[in-house]
Amino acid sequence: MEAIGVEPGGTRPRVVDVPRPDPEPGEALVRTLRVGVDGTDRGIIAGDHGSLPPGEDLLVLGHEAVGVVETAPETGFERGDVVAPTVRRPPTDGGNEFFERGEADMAPPGATVERGIDGAHGFMSEFFTSPASSLVRVPETLACWGFLVEPVSVVEKALELARASRSSFDWTPQTALVLGNGSLGLLAVAALVGEFDVYCLDRRSRPQPGIDIVERLGGTYVDARETPLPAIPDQHEPADLVFEATGYAKHAFQSIEALAPNGVAALLGVPDSWRFEVDGGRLHERLVLSNRALVGSVNSGPRHFRRAVDRIGSFPDWFPASYVSRVVDVDSFSAAFEAGDQILKTAVEFDSS
Numbered sequence: 001m002e003a004i005g006v007e008p009g010g011t012r013p014r015v016v017d018v019p020r021p022d023p024e025p026g027e028a029l030v031r032t033l034r035v036g037v038d039g040t041d042r043g044i045i046a047g048d049h050g051s052l053p054p055g056e057d058l059l060v061l062g063h064e065a066v067g068v069v070e071t072a073p074e075t076g077f078e079r080g081d082v083v084a085p086t087v088r089r090p091p092t093d094g095g096n097e098f099f100e101r102g103e104a105d106m107a108p109p110g111a112t113v114e115r116g117i118d119g120a121h122g123f124m125s126e127f128f129t130s131p132a133s134s135l136v137r138v139p140e141t142l143a144c145w146g147f148l149v150e151p152v153s154v155v156e157k158a159l160e161l162a163r164a165s166r167s168s169f170d171w172t173p174q175t176a177l178v179l180g181n182g183s184l185g186l187l188a189v190a191a192l193v194g195e196f197d198v199y200c201l202d203r204r205s206r207p208q209p210g211i212d213i214v215e216r217l218g219g220t221y222v223d224a225r226e227t228p229l230p231a232i233p234d235q236h237e238p239a240d241l242v243f244e245a246t247g248y249a250k251h252a253f254q255s256i257e258a259l260a261p262n263g264v265a266a267l268l269g270v271p272d273s274w275r276f277e278v279d280g281g282r283l284h285e286r287l288v289l290s291n292r293a294l295v296g297s298v299n300s301g302p303r304h305f306r307r308a309v310d311r312i313g314s315f316p317d318w319f320p321a322s323y324v325s326r327v328v329d330v331d332s333f334s335a336a337f338e339a340g341d342q343i344l345k346t347a348v349e350f351d352s353s
């Protein structure tokens, strides 16, 4: 069967022929419908993130998938069920306490592999197999947008961790600041606008579809070239919640300045190594004297996937079609990996039925 693979940090992704997988007991064979692409995929291709499966020289890409169950004997799933797979699996040398507790998303590096990213093949192939316990049902009506369940679940987990860090007192947040109007940031804006006054900071110029989406959702776009992150409290308002989705390492520290007292910043970007100076004393003092918090958040588990399904159902009808710039078939797959100011979210379609 056809798959899309890459030698990370080497060549461009290419179509390869790989054997169709056979499900083990407890697993489902899933026919792939669509697989989304995000900044992480571009980081893998560049060789900045992720790793090959042991002993292999090519990684099958794709961690944002939706598909249809072909066979899944004695798993509770039936042929025709629409499903989205979670990303993390036990390492090849076996499971551990995180998997036993159903908390793979909290496993530290080395205690998990990630399909399509780190040490395990992904879902960009005509079929994939997965343990049934790592599949989440998607309503048939959302099948064409089901590849958004994984990235929205990442937003849900980060919000859960941020809220948990503020759960010991009466936190009544009003203002959220999303850093990045890329593929992850825009999903965060869409998730937050119902509850917060949302600002979204990026460095893109109009006309740009992501800025249009922020404004159509009711948010305020901030151009970082005119209003850098630390200036936002003075020029707009301090943020009760910062959601970092740029991978720009200075933002982690500048977020502390942008927070309101008792606020929290959730960091999701995955930067490269980068040395720069910060006033550590001042930032430390701000965290302590104003009860501010920083939380890192990665990946997501089945409950976040289920919340994501509900969240996508609550998005305005126009949102998915405006947010998804491009869905290409396997013959034109390379267009899904192109990045640019006018491209927001892309996906590869393996089967449209």
Ligand code: NAP
Pocket (backbone or CB within 6 Å): 038, 039, 040, 043, 154, 179, 180, 181, 182, 183, 184, 185, 201, 202, 203, 204, 224, 245, 246, 247, 248, 267, 268, 269, 270, 271, 297, 298, 299
């Ligand atoms: P993306 O589509 O490339 O979006 C990133 C956005 O941030 C782009 O619009 C980019 O603008 C903007 N940006 C970068 N540096 C900036 C700066 N200094 N000031 C203002 N804007 C800036 O990537 P994505 O898919 O949304 O992912 C964002 C980050 O989250 C990546 O690092 C990715 O690896 C990470 N991620 C983490 C998780 C997790 O579980 N923690 C999940 C998914 C993604 P330009 O185009 O001009 O650079």
Ligand code: BGC
Pocket (backbone or CB within 6 Å): 038, 040, 041, 063, 087, 114, 117, 118, 150, 151, 154, 298, 299, 300
């Ligand atoms: C994926 C997560 C993954 C993270 C780090 C993100 O793009 O959506 O599932 O844990 O990258 O590899």
Ligand code: ZN
Pocket (backbone or CB within 6 Å): 038, 040, 063, 064, 151
């Ligand atoms: Zn991702």
